[in-house]
Amino acid sequence: MKLRLLEDSNGLLVKILYLSCDPYKKFRMTKPYVLVYVEPFRPGSPLTGYGVARVLESGHPNFKKGDLLWGFTGQEEYPLLNAPETCFKIEDANLPPSYYTGLLGMPGMTAYAGFFEVCSPKKGETVFISEASGAVGQLVGQFAKLFGCYVVGSASSKEKVDLLKNKSGFDDAFNYKEELDLDAALKRCFPEGIDIYFENVGGKMLDAVLLSMKLHGRIAVCGMISQYNLEQPEGIHNLTNFILKRIRMEGFVVTDYYHLYPKFLEMVLPQIKEGKIVYVEDTPEGLENAPTALIGLFYGCNVGKQVVVVSHI
Amino acid sequence: MKLRLLEDSNGLLVKILYLSCDPYKKFRMTKPYVLVYVEPFRPGSPLTGYGVARVLESGHPNFKKGDLLWGFTGQEEYPLLNAPETCFKIEDANLPPSYYTGLLGMPGMTAYAGFFEVCSPKKGETVFISEASGAVGQLVGQFAKLFGCYVVGSASSKEKVDLLKNKSGFDDAFNYKEELDLDAALKRCFPEGIDIYFENVGGKMLDAVLLSMKLHGRIAVCGMISQYNLEQPEGIHNLTNFILKRIRMEGFVVTDYYHLYPKFLEMVLPQIKEGKIVYVEDTPEGLENAPTALIGLFYGCNVGKQVVVVSHI
Incomplete structure (x- = not known):
């Protein structure tokens, strides 16, 4: 009844x-x-x-x-x-x-669609993820590692950096709050440059990343959390790199990709059951x-x- | 010999x-x-x-x-x-x-590749071109008109604006030097927003355009001429629109597209001979x-x- x-x-x-x-x-x-x-x-x-x-x-x-x-x-x-x-x-x-x-809901689908659909990754490429210990970032990094990329993340504390390096299997990670020069930090982690940037924070980090992007680099803009609460968002100065390096940057929203949810589950459920994903x-x-x-x-x-x-x- | x-x-x-x-x-x-x-x-x-x-x-x-x-x-x-x-x-x-x-060389190929390959245009879409009276801009506008788009350009003098409106067949054009508020100028020309922005100048114009982009809008970055001679390029503040409107922006260089030169000539030579293109x-x-x-x-x-x-x- x-x-x-x-x-x-x-x-x-x-x-x-x-x-x-x-x-x-x-x-x-x-x-x-x-x-x-x-x-x-x-x-x-x-x-x-x-x-x-x-x-x-x-x-x-x-x-x-x-x-x-x-x-x-x-x-x-x-x-x-x-x-x-x-x-x-x-x-x-x-x-x-x-x-x-x-992992199995909106953030998981966001990581999946953003990485595989927006970034068009190739095995062996270098991937940088900001806010890498967050809901989406930690998954992008693990999907990228399982796919065969070199993966580095930034986070806001030593605890989070340790988590990325020791549990989530990132190749490297750094605490952006302890870096005086983000450009130098990125050049240290990516001496050859970045193929894919998964953007969660915006602002100064994006500006620094643009200096390290490689030719035909791709940026998936998932979020810009550092900017949402500012009266006036920070200015980004290094956009001429778009021309010099033929960069593609694309904002996306997961709701455009929910038709891929069954395909996503097909990939991720076995990975979880085999213990390949730390969440x-x-x-x-x-x-x-x-x-x-x-x-x-x-x-x-x-x-x-x-x-x-x-x-x- | x-x-x-x-x-x-x-x-x-x-x-x-x-x-x-x-x-x-x-x-x-x-x-x-x-x-x-x-x-x-x-x-x-x-x-x-x-x-x-x-x-x-x-x-x-x-x-x-x-x-x-x-x-x-x-x-x-x-x-x-x-x-x-x-x-x-x-x-x-x-x-x-x-x-x-x-028209038939590098700038023509730039206009062709940038518009048709990078912007993925659809008939009926709205197109904005900055530095629209320049070598590339005037051609992008005419290709877009012939393709069936609504086309507006900006330029730096009354003479150039007249040229765009009266000779190159643009639907509208404005002198950006006479506009106190670029955002207002764009909203006047595009009350429903911009689907495609062909970027030649960068700086304040890009920042204003981001406010007027439509959902799933595309930006082809051909140049950012207003920024090349600055010690420090201007800051762009409105990038959160990338997420809100799922914008795609892509820098490109014509040399990546020269394999399409025969296809380009096939399109453009008849248009020139039929008097459809003003150059x-x-x-x-x-x-x-x-x-x-x-x-x-x-x-x-x-x-x-x-x-x-x-x-x-």
């Missing part, structure tokens, strides 16, 4: 297990951007974002009570989902469901900690994918 | 008719760039660059005395060409040979005027393609 709320809809009543904290949410609080990217948050309404949930009542033929799903949900304990067809049913119950906020989560408990966790992203407080645990079952 | 100079080579002795003045020459005077782009000028040796020449003596089987060719030559009256296989023989004698410094040249006479003509490019002195006439026959 349908809940009365669901009687005339295809909706679902779900219980949220895990919520994802993602930098793009900043855009949803900033008017000029809303029309081209994603809906703005509406004052007085529950926030929305990616989450993992269990179905309590279903009005939709694709979902039944007890199913797990991930997708765009309310940032609440018991939201009502009116368009469940935009959510993905979780078929593989052998992995932690929280992974579907990250780190930062998992404070309680919905009340969601605002702090989100703000923490902009200060580099998280180590690994920032999740908020609302309920474990 | 071969000239003694040519006895043991495949070289050519040629007489220069027309020399091309091109902004990229600035790079050849600037050390850090030389390795990735083009050979530097060598103090004490003749300058080199694109030119149109008549063969006086030939040591190469592809060329005979009297042939016309275009390609990389010495900026002299009678250079010796040691690698004539890099030059293109001029087969169509019915058009002014000076056109092979521009303007700025043609001072005398090799001694070459330095002034080159420097003039950086001050917007030229109207149309800057050529130097060394000899008419």
Whole structure:
């Protein structure tokens, strides 16, 4: 029997297990951007974002009570989902469901699409990833290593750098806060230059990277987190390198690539099961900690994918 | 009989008719760039660059005395060409040979490759071209119009703007020097936004264009002439639009596309003969005027393609 709320809809009543904290949410609080990217948050309404949930009542033929799903949900304990067809049913119950906020969800797809579709990598190429210990960065680096590239990442603490080098299998990593000269740091790590830059931060790092890009280098712009909270974004000065080195730079948004999700799972599920991918989560408990966790992203407080645990079952 | 100079080579002795003045020459005077782009000028040796020449003596089987060719030559009256296989023989004698410094030479191929190969245009899209009255810009605009796009250009004087609107068939054009607010000028010309930006100038114009780009917009970076003579290039602040609008920007160099030259001629020769293309040249006479003509490019002195006439026959 349908809940009365669901009687005339295809909706679902779900219980949220895990919520994802993602930098793009900043855009949803900033008017000029809303029309081209994603809906703005509406004052007085529950926030929305990616989450993992269990179905309590279903009005939709694709979902039944007890199913797990991930997708765009309310940032609440018991939201009502009116368009469940935009959510993905979780078929593989052998992995932690929280992974579907990250490795197996939007950030995983972002890393996959950004690296393989936008960067057009070739085996043996050199890859640099900024914010490399974050949700997306740590995966790009591992996908790139498994694919056969030389991979270096930057992060904001010694702890994160150690993680990249010793657990995530990066060839090298550095703490950008301890480098007086980013250009010199990049030249040290890439004496022959960078083929692919996976851009998560923008600003000074992008400016330095442009000096080290190789001929026909590619830059996938996934984010520019260092710029989102500035009144006036920093100026980038080295763009003439685009001509000198025939650089291609492309901004992308994962929603354009969700049709590749089955192909992505086909690649990544065996890699996870064979222990080839290390995945780190930062998992404070309680919905009340969601605002702090989100703000923490902009200060580099998280180590690994920032999740908020609302309920474990 | 071969000239003694040519006895043991495949070289050519040629007489220069027309020399091309091109902004990229600035790079050849600037050390850090030389390795990735083009050979530097060598103090004490003749300058080199694109030119149109008549063969006086030939040591190469592809060329005979009297042939016309275009390609990389010495900026002299009678250079010796040691690698004539890099030059293109001029087969169509019915058009002014000076056109092979521009419309039918490197700038024409630049416009063709940059627009059709880098920008991936679709009929009906909106196209903005900066420095639109220059050698490349005027051609990009006309190719785009003939292809079915809406085309607007910017230039540096009323005379050039009139030329674009009244002779080159642009839908609209503006004098950027008379616009207090480039963002407002672009919004006036493109109320719905820009699909394709053909970038010739860089700096403030690029920053303003980024605000008007449409979703999945494309930017072909052909040049950034406003930046080449600055100690420190201007800062570009609006790069977060790359993410918000999934913009793709790509620097390119025409030499990567010369294999398409026959395809280009197949398109453009009929268009010229049917009078569909208007082509303007700025043609001072005398090799001694070459330095002034080159420097003039950086001050917007030229109207149309800057050529130097060394000899008419």
